[in-house]
Amino acid sequence: MDDSSLENHPDLMDPDWQRHAEKEAWTELRAKRRRAKRGKRLAWTAVLLAAALAAAVGVYRWGTATAHDQGAALPVSGAHSTSAAPSTIPEFAKVDLSRPFDNTPAQSWADSADGLTTPAAVKIGTFSVADVQDAYDRVKKLIAAAELDRRVLESHDASGYLALLTPSEQDRLRPILANRSTNEFGNYVTMLADGFHLLRTGPKINGRLSARLGDREAELVVHAEYVVGYAFDPGDYRPITSPADIEAFQRTAADYVIRTSPPYVKRDAGLSLGAGEGWTYSMACGPAKAGYLAPTYSEHSLHAPEGGDDQTKVFDLNAPMPTSSTC
Template sequence: MDGYEHTLDNARPVPWRLTAALVTAATLALAGVAALLVVPASRPGAVLSAVRAAGLPVALPIAVPVDLAAPFAATPAAAWPDGVDGLRLPAATPVGDFSAAEVAAAAEQVRQLTAALNVDREVIEQRRFDRFLGLLSPSAREIAEPSVLARTENFPPYLAVVADGYRLLPAGPKTDGTMSVGPGTSRAELSVRVDLRVAYAFDPAGAKVFDPAELIVLRTFQLDFVVRRSPPFKATTAGIHVVGGQAFLEGAACRYARVNLIAPLFADRSQDACTT
């Protein structure tokens, strides 16, 4: 499962936020201050930093109401399907030695693995990794097991794992993406690529949230798989292998993302230290 690149991308524009967050003059007037602050909404922690730098009272009421029953309402993910239903599969046609029906079956197997790796709550929250390991070929499973079992962090980046102490809201996750299927290096092998965006909504559990978007983490990735048939491949290598890809996180807590865990922004407000 080599060739996987994981990038925390808090530096580029975050689509879940307005381009600026305003602490309005009316709000500041409540604190006896005639001023207007404009701070980057892509870094909600900067709101408090700007308030302190301006010498304003830190108790300034700048929290924004959040609808926990509809956390995606103000985001592009509002219209995305739940679970892996947002992953659109290609029309099945014969490829190499695979019939159209066999291509469709292989695409469905990869869809199920993609779901297990990214949206199956028993996997990503409860860490029941057997639910995705069982979908890999025997040889791929043998390689993957040491990188996930008995670990608490630094999971392989193709796997989404929620950080301990945080949980998802009942809504979602939501997905939007496509799958393509083509020939592999032999007629008995398929090459499958998944391009997917996954939006996760986190339960604040009493934490103060200054922007509804602080609840949302967006994982954007491209994953490459190969599907091999037996014969001619041995039974131990027949099935699905994850062979590479790249991923980006937006709106994630940096200190968790650096050890390949997913947590929302309110879990770590030290965003000034997030440079990787």
């Protein structure tokens, strides 16, 4: 049979069959496009080391976890409850744009940093109960500024985020966040690709914080583990066959460091960034490589590479951080 007769075969010309074929192809793409590693919030003392490691292994890692950072030391019961939610995103499901996170693990997550739970503050070393509670509050505000603030997400204005950090950290990050010729800015804040906007619902966040003494004098470390979900406004795009068409998720594990003056000089006293790692799921690969977040429906290539990590790892804070990269 020649190519022209194959193209005109009655089965291939049937509209129902064409719609089925398109849906099957898009489902395969969506399954393949769900895994991409992205480093976030590199520790200022380890930027060069982390960059070298990324080049060696193909993913960003900003530090080596210590015994203090293991999940067993974190208050599992304190995390925001998602017991009534599914553990994965369905391949096919009706999507209500007024409630886009229904039928996803994020359906009962919080819309604010209140989704980051903490244990009761206690005295840690020289840091009083009030100091520890203040550290939790400051880290929550910083995470909200980096991940949830629409001025950062849609307007790409990171001034509010910078204002929460020490003067020294501001000086280090300001040129990085302003430089869009590389993707390094995406290691610190989440920005949507130009032309994309979120629905009014969300972003959604689920996570937990814990605190410990730092490795130096007058240093407190707040460890954060959280997942954020973003629901994009699809505009006129149709059909939407699953929440994965319009939603992207980012999982992060990171340290934030509080230093006091004295002994530190005033420019270094306050909140700084520590080591961490992150992973992005169900996103457009082109924008991700440039440091931006965009939904999968914006890319139609059917040649995304395979990945091996179970998607439940994205949403389960007790599971190891996914490691495979496909973008």
